[in-house]
Amino acid sequence: MDANSSATASRPAKEVLAVQGLTVSFGERTVLDTLDLTMQASTITALIGPSGSGKSTLLSAILGLLRADAGSITICDEAMQAGNSASTARIRREHIGMVFQDGYLIDELTPVENIIVPALVAGVPAADAEERARAILAELGLTVQERATSSFSGGERQRIAIARALINSPQLLIADEPTGSLDPANRDRVMDTLMALPTQLGCAILLVTHDPVVAQRADHVMALADGKLTATVHQSGQAADR
Ligand SMILES: Nc1ncnc2c1ncn2[C@@H]1O[C@H](COP(=O)(O)OP(=O)(O)O)[C@@H](O)[C@H]1O
Numbered sequence: 001m002d003a004n005s006s007a008t009a010s011r012p013a014k015e016v017l018a019v020q021g022l023t024v025s026f027g028e029r030t031v032l033d034t035l036d037l038t039m040q041a042s043t044i045t046a047l048i049g050p051s052g053s054g055k056s057t058l059l060s061a062i063l064g065l066l067r068a069d070a071g072s073i074t075i076c077d078e079a080m081q082a083g084n085s086a087s088t089a090r091i092r093r094e095h096i097g098m099v100f101q102d103g104y105l106i107d108e109l110t111p112v113e114n115i116i117v118p119a120l121v122a123g124v125p126a127a128d129a130e131e132r133a134r135a136i137l138a139e140l141g142l143t144v145q146e147r148a149t150s151s152f153s154g155g156e157r158q159r160i161a162i163a164r165a166l167i168n169s170p171q172l173l174i175a176d177e178p179t180g181s182l183d184p185a186n187r188d189r190v191m192d193t194l195m196a197l198p199t200q201l202g203c204a205i206l207l208v209t210h211d212p213v214v215a216q217r218a219d220h221v222m223a224l225a226d227g228k229l230t231a232t233v234h235q236s237g238q239a240a241d242r
């Protein structure tokens, strides 16, 4: 047993996310129906389900962007209330990083300039933020030149977006189809980057995906259908084989 795995085994499980009895309806339609989901630190959960099943709605509720009809959401032991309150924004900023399908990077800025934006918003001095950005890039094994982000490939851009999501040291990384626009080789590279994070940084990852190859690599796969989440069993049984 190497030092890494024994450290992981002895670390007490920390609950990063607890969703309890979450219900969200739009008009007549109940999209999320008394749904429960918990996530521990250093774990990866893939969320799958057909288009329109409510995956993005669940992420919006976790981010406090959408008011639920019932239920509670707890992030790192803090209650997430929907709305624009200072506490909602602070919980999001302090505990959650976000990666989207299309990156949403600013093309004209360099990678480091993109990565430090959330730190600057959080009030970190620019020099400190830049130092942290370079440390994260090194941690992710990314070498990026100081040129406009528009000149990087789709896979590189997604890994820059992941670095940006990590700049404020979130305990929960939420990724909505992060590989949805990538070819298989870049998808696998981005997944390699994501899969290493729980061990490297201790964060948990909630990953929405349509891609069975991506879902297979997660520790847990949850399928959303008819407002309910169901744990699905890995076909290969090799969830731990990252
Ligand atoms: N703000 C909204 N108002 C009304 N209906 C919505 C809203 N957001 C999502 N929906 C509906 O809720 C359902 C789930 O949507 P969504 O969470 O985007 O699904 P998914 O991300 O799984 O494709 C869809 O039928 C969608 O049309």
Ligand SMILES: [Mg+2]
Pocket (backbone or CB within 6 Å): 055, 056, 057
């Ligand atoms: Mg969606």
